[in-house]
Amino acid sequence: MIWALKRVGISLVLVWIVATIVFLAIHLVPGDPAELLLSQGGVAADPGAVAELRGQLGLDRPILVQYGQSMAGLLRGDLGRSMQDDSPVADAITRRLPRTLELIGAGAILALLVGMPAGTLAAIRRGGVFDRTASWLAALALAVPVFVTGTLLVLVFAQSLRWVAAGGYVALAEDPARHLSLLAMPSLTIGLGLAAVVFRMARAAVLDVAGRDYVRTARAKGLRPRHILTRHVVRNALMPVVTVVALHLGSLLGGTVLVEYVFNWPGLSGLLVDAVSARDYPSVVGIILVISVLFVGLNLLVDLLYGVLDPRVRHG
Amino acid sequence: MRLSRRAFLASTAAAATLGSGLSRQARAARSPDTLVFGLSSYPPNLQPWSNAGAAAGTVKMLIFRGLTSYDPDGTLIGELAESWERDGETAWVFHLRQAVFQNGAPVTAEDVKWTIEQVSAATSTAYLRAEFQGVERVETPDPRTVRIVTKQPFVTLPVLLANYNMPIIARGSTDNGGTPVGAGPFVLKAQERGASLDLVAFDKFYKPGLPKLKSLKMVAYSDENARVAALQAGDVDLIEYVPWQSMAAIEADPKLRLETTEGPFMDLVFNGKSGPFVDARVRSAVAFAIKREEIVKAAFFGRGKPLQSLPFPEASPYFDAGRSTYWTYDPDRARALLKDAGKPEGFSCTLLSTAQYGMHKDTAVVVQQNLADIGIQVQLSLPDWPTRVSLGNRGQYEFAVIGNAGDSNDPDGLSAYIDGELPPSYSRSFGLAVPRLHELLAQGRAEFDQAKRQAIYAEVEKTTQEHAPFVGLAWRSQGYAMARNLQGFHNLPGALTFYSGLTLEQATFA
Numbered sequence: 001m002i003w004a005l006k007r008v009g010i011s012l013v014l015v016w017i018v019a020t021i022v023f024l025a026i027h028l029v030p031g032d033p034a035e036l037l038l039s040q041g042g043v044a045a046d047p048g049a050v051a052e053l054r055g056q057l058g059l060d061r062p063i064l065v066q067y068g069q070s071m072a073g074l075l076r077g078d079l080g081r082s083m084q085d086d087s088p089v090a091d092a093i094t095r096r097l098p099r100t101l102e103l104i105g106a107g108a109i110l111a112l113l114v115g116m117p118a119g120t121l122a123a124i125r126r127g128g129v130f131d132r133t134a135s136w137l138a139a140l141a142l143a144v145p146v147f148v149t150g151t152l153l154v155l156v157f158a159q160s161l162r163w164v165a166a167g168g169y170v171a172l173a174e175d176p177a178r179h180l181s182l183l184a185m186p187s188l189t190i191g192l193g194l195a196a197v198v199f200r201m202a203r204a205a206v207l208d209v210a211g212r213d214y215v216r217t218a219r220a221k222g223l224r225p226r227h228i229l230t231r232h233v234v235r236n237a238l239m240p241v242v243t244v245v246a247l248h249l250g251s252l253l254g255g256t257v258l259v260e261y262v263f264n265w266p267g268l269s270g271l272l273v274d275a276v277s278a279r280d281y282p283s284v285v286g287i288i289l290v291i292s293v294l295f296v297g298l299n300l301l302v303d304l305l306y307g308v309l310d311p312r313v314r315h316g
Numbered sequence: 317m318r319l320s321r322r323a324f325l326a327s328t329a330a331a332a333t334l335g336s337g338l339s340r341q342a343r344a345a346r347s348p349d350t351l352v353f354g355l356s357s358y359p360p361n362l363q364p365w366s367n368a369g370a371a372a373g374t375v376k377m378l379i380f381r382g383l384t385s386y387d388p389d390g391t392l393i394g395e396l397a398e399s400w401e402r403d404g405e406t407a408w409v410f411h412l413r414q415a416v417f418q419n420g421a422p423v424t425a426e427d428v429k430w431t432i433e434q435v436s437a438a439t440s441t442a443y444l445r446a447e448f449q450g451v452e453r454v455e456t457p458d459p460r461t462v463r464i465v466t467k468q469p470f471v472t473l474p475v476l477l478a479n480y481n482m483p484i485i486a487r488g489s490t491d492n493g494g495t496p497v498g499a500g501p502f503v504l505k506a507q508e509r510g511a512s513l514d515l516v517a518f519d520k521f522y523k524p525g526l527p528k529l530k531s532l533k534m535v536a537y538s539d540e541n542a543r544v545a546a547l548q549a550g551d552v553d554l555i556e557y558v559p560w561q562s563m564a565a566i567e568a569d570p571k572l573r574l575e576t577t578e579g580p581f582m583d584l585v586f587n588g589k590s591g592p593f594v595d596a597r598v599r600s601a602v603a604f605a606i607k608r609e610e611i612v613k614a615a616f617f618g619r620g621k622p623l624q625s626l627p628f629p630e631a632s633p634y635f636d637a638g639r640s641t642y643w644t645y646d647p648d649r650a651r652a653l654l655k656d657a658g659k660p661e662g663f664s665c666t667l668l669s670t671a672q673y674g675m676h677k678d679t680a681v682v683v684q685q686n687l688a689d690i691g692i693q694v695q696l697s698l699p700d701w702p703t704r705v706s707l708g709n710r711g712q713y714e715f716a717v718i719g720n721a722g723d724s725n726d727p728d729g730l731s732a733y734i735d736g737e738l739p740p741s742y743s744r745s746f747g748l749a750v751p752r753l754h755e756l757l758a759q760g761r762a763e764f765d766q767a768k769r770q771a772i773y774a775e776v777e778k779t780t781q782e783h784a785p786f787v788g789l790a791w792r793s794q795g796y797a798m799a800r801n802l803q804g805f806h807n808l809p810g811a812l813t814f815y816s817g818l819t820l821e822q823a824t825f826a
Contacts, residue, residue: 031702037360038367038441039705039742047739049441056441084360085509086493092509151541158549166545168535169511261539264546266511274510274538278360279702 007303011296018292019074019285023067026276026284033083033279034059057083070285079289080282082275089286092271097290099169100267103259104252106183107190108245115195116241119202120234126207134199141196150189150262157185167264186263190256194248201244205237212236250298253291348825349530351802354543354555358510358536364483364496365435365442373480374556374817375534378515379418380483380498383410383428383462384474386815388806390725392474396423396484396499396522397462402764405469406452410477412460415522417486419497425456430487432464443481469762471769472728479723480815501527501821511536521821528804528824544797547572553802553825556816558795560617560675566797575807576795578620580721581627582611582679584787588736588748591714592663599784601653602715603643605690606683611790615678619795623788626730626777627722629810633766634727634773642781643788650690662691668707668716671698679789680717708742718743719792722811727773729811731757734776734786748785801826 034053054060058069073080079089122131141149158166164181172179209215210233218228257269268287275283346352359372364380367373385395394400398413415423434440436448450470455463464473476482486497499522502515513534517527535552537543540559546552548569558566558574566574584602586593593599608622624643628635654660669680677698684694699707707713720743722729732738735757736749756779760772780786794813798805804822808815 029703030699030706032706035709036702036705038443039709046446049443049445052439053441082509085362087509095508096510154542154545154549158551159545162549164549165551166549167537167542168546168551262542264535264537264539264542266508270538271510274358277700277702 004304007300011300014296015289015292016071019071019289020067022285022288023070023281026279026281027063027066029279031279032059033057033281036279037084070282074285074289079286082283083280084278084283089283092283093268093287093290096266096268096271099265100253100256100260100269102183103186103190103256103265103267104249106187107194107252108249110187110191111194111198112241112245114191115198116202116234116238118195119199119241120206120229120237122199123203123206123210124229131203135203138196138199141192145258146189146193147258147262149192150186150259153185153189154262167262169264169266182263182265186259186265189259189262190252194245197244197248198241201241202237205240206233209233209236246298246302250295253294347530350533351529351531351554351820351823351825352533352535352552353820354537354546354552355534356536356540356543356555356557357538359513362496362504364485364490364498365440365444365481367443367481370814371536371556373814374820375504375513375515376483376498377480377500377815377817378502378532378820379500379504380480380485380496381500382477382479382483383412384478385818386478386808386812388808388819390809390812392478395478396428397477400474403463405764406467407463407465408470408473410462410464412462413522415499416520417489417497417499418503418518418520419486419489420520421486421497422459423484423499424459424487425462426459427487428462428484429454429456431482431484434485434490435482444476444479447476469764471761471764472724472726475724475726475728478815480817502532505531523821527821529820532820547797547799550799554796554798554805554823556796558797560615560619560793563617563619563793563795563797571800572797573800573802574795574797576619576793577807577809577813578791578793579629579810579813580719580794581623581791582615582675582717582719582789583623583627583733584683584715584789585708585718585743585745586715586748586785586787587711587713587746588785589711589746592659592665593715595657596783597653597657598659599787601650601657601690602683602687602692603650603784603787604646604653605650605692606643606686606787606789607645608790610686611679611682614682615675616790616792619793620791623791625788626734626780626786627720627788627791628727628773628777629725631809632725632727634770634777636774636777639774639777639781647690654690654692659691662693664693664695665714666695666697668697668699668704668713670701670704672701672704673719675719675792676704676717683717683789705742708746709740711740711746713746716742717789721794721814725810725812727769727776728757728761730776731761734780736785745785750779750783750785753779753783753785799825 034050034057038050038053081088118134122134125131154166157163164185168182170178170182215228215232218232256267257273260267260270272287275287355371357371359375360368362372362376364376381395383395383397384392387393396412396415397410400408400410403409412423412425417423432448432451432454435442435444436451450467452465452467457463483498489497501518501521503518505514505516507513515532517530537546543555544559544562547555563574566572586599588594612618612620612622625640654662667680667683669676671677680696684696687694708716720733733744735754736745737754740746756772756776760769763769763772796807796816802823803826804819804824806816806819807813
């Protein structure tokens with residue numbers, strides 16, 4: 001119990017450190033939100049107007065006071081209001097986060113559906129045509145940046161064949177079929193890269209497990225090959241694959257920005273980039289904080305699960 | 317131990333077919349009464365009197381309207397004002413038409429008075445706050461007549477009242493953080509920050525039969541390639557800020573139409589407080605050393621033309637063909653000017669631009685190459701746009717590339733770019749005041765006689781050429797692309813291109 005509380009405590013401190021670093025970093029970067037807001041049309045605003053807006057946004061207060069107010073708000077669960085349109089930051093995050101999670105989730109499912117069987121097959125037929133072809137394709141998928149993959153998909157399926165829309169978003173409840181069709185290309189773009197990772201991990205893991213003593217024993221017992229594969233090999237090979245996928249999913253939380261841009265998918269990453277461009281301090285701090293909490297939470301969960309599964313971790 | 321290759325391939329193909337099947341539904345027909353507009357960015361806000369950029373301006377023109385506006389040819393016309401006239405040297409009288417705000421209240425002289433008072437208030441953050449300090453008082457002799465008394469003759473007042481950052485708002489609607497109520501042709505129904513806005517036709521818009529569309533969906537596409545792809549795929553019907561590299565492909569597409577105008581431009585600004593560009597001869601040397609055709613090719617794919625003087629469009633009565641080619645490429649003259657300035661061997665300096673926008677970066681690269689030919693070794697500084705703005709406003713640079721567009725086709729719109737006596741701005745030279753220029757611009761603003769105005773702005777042009785506080789580089793083509801069957805929408809000429817949203821009230825599908 002003490003061990004678990006210690007882990008939770010460390011996670012909270014980690015989140016506070018992240019919030020502080022982000023707050024200081026965004027304030028230290030050149031660019032003034034008031035100046036930017038009033039200079040959008042290509043001509044700098046009247047200095048009096050900029051000073052007035054700075055006052056309205058609270059930017060004329062000492063940075064420590066601003067920091068204190070920001071942290072106090074976070075402790076109350078208040079992420080503040082956007083400097084761009086005065087709307088609550090939490091509302092925008094609540095709306096955008098599920099979309100990014102959906103994109104990542106769909107990409108992960110695609111990656112597992114393709115990568116796991118392909119990796120298994122490649123391991124079983126090690127050195128064969130399929131193994132060599134699939135390994136080459138996986139290397140290619142890993143090497144090609146997502147914005148190239150995404151742009152190619154748009155070019156072929158949206159602009160040339162006109163099978164799908166080039167991008168955009170429609171809520172699932174509004175039009176389920178269109179929602180899924182709009183989800184297809186961005187999730188495929190994410191899924192292809194991830195599938196290559198899964199393929200490599202699965203291939204390596206299957207090769208490793210297939211050489212273990214208990215597999216040889218199972219074979220010696222005369223079990224059917226399919227039975228050995230599904231019950232003994234793949235099941236045990238899944239563990240490292242799932243661990244790697246989970247780690248990748250965490251990093252994708254803030255890393256889908258290029259995919260969101262190419263497909264105009266209004267997710268959390270795009271919101272973060274827009275907020276940074278506008279030097280919208282509360283939005284930047286709020287979004288990164290939420291991503292950090294999710295990331296730290298995910299790690300905490302894994303830590304706690306390790307503890308449950310392996311007593312050596314608890315007492316170590 | 318065999319896992320069938322056929323089974324694996326079959327399952328993968330099934331997944332792909334499922335995706336394809338779903339995707340065919342993506343082209344579901346939209347209502348012919350709805351237009352989807354691909355904006356270049358999501359409006360940071362829709363505050364009526366703040367300048368939140370061109371995309372915000374387009375949306376604001378749909379929700380709000382001013383006293384005056386422009387027709388598709390760019391002619392100044394009455395909007396909420398039916399007519400207007402001068403009343404002596406220092407007053408303008410506007411006669412309002414029968415119109416109602418989107419809350420059903422009539423548009424009255426009191427609303428106009430209240431609007432001008434809000435814009436010019438001491439605590440205002442309005443874009444035109446400084447300009448409206450020139451208003452002495454606003455009189456309302458009757459509910460449909462407004463008399464605006466100015467401190468000095470104010471020639472450009474009707475033009476300023478057409479600015480999309482100067483709409484008339486229902487009196488008191490913004491009090492206590494309320495939503496501003498306008499009298500535009502569309503009502504904002506819903507919006508999602510960063511993504512899209514939904515507008516529906518205002519059924520009591522004062523122009524009979526308008527707007528022709530029932531609804532508009534404005535979707536933000538920050539990535540220019542995504543914006544073009546959306547148009548080509550039929551996801552949107554109209555896009556703004558067509559990237560120059562895509563214009564040829566759009567022109568070649570039989571389903572699409574491109575409308576361009578040359579209004580916005582690129583120029584160089586200088587630090588007049590410190591560094592090598594304090595000397596006008598050095599600035600002039602730079603002006604004569606640049607091959608502007610290369611900028612047009614490199615940054616705008618040939619979609620533009622050299623700007624060798626002040627940006628007066630050819631159709632403008634202030635345009636003079638002789639003066640317009642003053643800064644022709646003349647490296648010998650540039651070297652001679654450097655010699656006169658005591659820098660015969662050239663010097664090293666830093667050029668501020670931004671890597672965030674290709675046209676700024678590419679322009680800077682060409683300038684860097686051209687100046688190396690006369691011995692000026694240029695190092696590029698390419699921060700992100702917010703940093704670029706901040707450095708420019710604080711004068712933390714030696715010289716810089718900037719892209720601009722006038723607020724109107726009136727030459728007074730150039731004051732913002734050449735009058736160094738105005739407060740510091742990233743869009744004009746820093747600390748580089750030319751008193752004669754300031755004087756001439758003030759005269760132009762107060763002169764009603766067209767012939768005399770032309771003479772004043774001819775002098776403005778010559779003075780700018782002599783002192784080079786502004787060095788023109790290139791006109792750039794500004795385009796809107798649309799489905800061929802979209803009618804009624806037009807790209808307004810010259811600097812008014814960003815007012816094209818006014819014509820959306822006429823837009824309809826054939």
